[in-house]
Amino acid sequence: MPSNQQILLDNRPSGEAVAGNFKLVSSDTPALADGQVLVRHHFMSLDPYMRGRMNDAKSYAQPQALGQVMGGGTAGEVVESKNPKFAAGDKVVGMGGWQEYSVVDANQPGALRKVDTTHVPLSHYLGAVGMPGVTAWYGLVKIIEPKAGQTVVVSAATGAVGSAFGALAKARGCRAVGIAGGPDKCKYAVDELGFDVCIDYKEHKDAASLSKALKQACPDGIDGYFENVGGMILDAVLSRMNAFGRIALCGMIAGYDGQPLPMSYPQLILTNRLKIQGFIVSEHMEVWPEALKELGAMVGAGKLKPRETIAQGLAAAPEAFLGLLKGKNFGKQLVKLV
Template sequence: MAVNRQWLLAKRPSGMIGPDNFSYTESTVPEVQAGQVLVRNLYLSFDPTQRNWMVDRPGYLPPVAIGEPMRAGSVGQVIVSQHEDFTVGDMVQTTGCWQDYVVMAPGQGPMGLSKLPEGVSPEMMLSVLGITGLTAYFGLLDIGKPQAGETVLVSGAAGATGSVVGQIAKLKGCRVVGIAGGPEKCAWLKDAAGFDAVIDYKNDNVNEQIGIHCPNKWDVFFDNVGGSILEDALDHINLRSRVVLCGGISGYNATERVPGPANLMNLVTNRGRMEGFIILDYLPRAAEAAKDIMAWVASGDLIYKIDLQEGFENIPVTLQRLYTGHNLGKQLLKIADPE
């Protein structure tokens, strides 16, 4: 434990992020005070919103400061404990950032500090039971409010959140149409995840295909992408439809302000609703979602896919995979094995 490897935010991004936005350094392992634990990070989570944390502007979380370790969710192992609720060897979830070691306490950081439930792997904890799974669950059910027989359209459908959204919608008796990029992702969504239809935005006319696969229009649109795909979707809105705004990855690396949809009046004429949300607001209800999700996974009604990279040196390029479309499913990186 003599060295704590870290990747720091070196400069704020302009356009597509890359390894040159980060710098590698080594520091001493932090000391543990009363009420704290020292965690050795084993797995790191990669999420599209990390690009937003790198920009110096107000948000739901403060931006990562230049010279600080890049913020990231993680699963690790307790190495030293000065807290009565944690013992050495415990597997925990926290916001460990891009480094080997982090000192944390319950209630500290966006995700706090919690033990992994018995029988839950790090991969499961950081995907279907983590932020992405909770986002899918509460965004769809609390905001989208799908009803049996309705049509649910999902953009970014092959991502960790979108793929779970579609499967939960199927469990609720809905017809599900996904939008994803490339034949491999589209095939997985239809053949493995059980989507009724999938649109390949890289090779299809999205607006035309929505009309074909949603002949009665759609009732819920769960949007992870924004931009032109959001505009295409709004051309096929049903009466009293709901748009769940989860993300806008199509514009995260844009160098100029991305134009908004030109057809927002369709919401007015169809008495539709568009609402954004942040999953941090729902964390007090995480156990509610975890209970349902674990039951669906155990029964085989919900599957999840992990894109696992390895190696501390590969952290920056692994984040970039999210924005180039190279990942299929939840993007994780393993940096160490448990002791």
């Protein structure tokens, strides 16, 4: 059995997450039991939600257990199978976690999914044609429900979720406005991702200033908003929402370190008769086939060109993850293992 490098959660962050919260260890992969599959991970996904799981707080997910391999999405290749549905060489996507190999009970529904890499590169199944893409799809299609001509806004616009959101919104005839950090990301959002405008939030010191920029970028107001960030950005967007606007609340990365993150004027929900809905895409598995079909077709046709930031080797994962939390990545953050 091959030796398997793994990254465990060693201790929980107090405030900001740091590299010392993680620990790199090595173990042998166990022998396979009937029904199991050994997967070699080619790519590991790093996602903002993982920061939430590092806290020992009541949340939608169980906290990441201490001393255990960090959980997370993986894309790789079957190297050995004791399951008739999988054969060595199959390209698969699963939740293998921060390690080089995983042993998967492949009879568990949803544990392992074969993917076709003819038109879509394997890594994209962790991004645009995977969980982040479906997240964007669900928020846009099921919560925001935009009509053609309406204006929709997304924060973290060049991230894995945001870039899919932009493409999906344009395909529905919406005005798509992004919010991102820095001129490079904003230029990329417009030139490559198809956003109509992208606002650099780093140019704005407070919600009032960002609100002014949003007014210019959204002359007809905002009908739908997909929130990944929270805090000052949410305050600014709330001030520009149209009556009967919808907000899909998917992430509040600005508050993951435990700092207070109040919504300054919840009265706006009332005066503008808004709907704000939190969701987690893994609770809506029924939409995945439809969403993945659309996303796969968009990527295959070149209508969605997701950008990736790729860290090399398992040991690079903690720093890459901490960078992601600070917005240092550009597009989908991955770790390449093979």
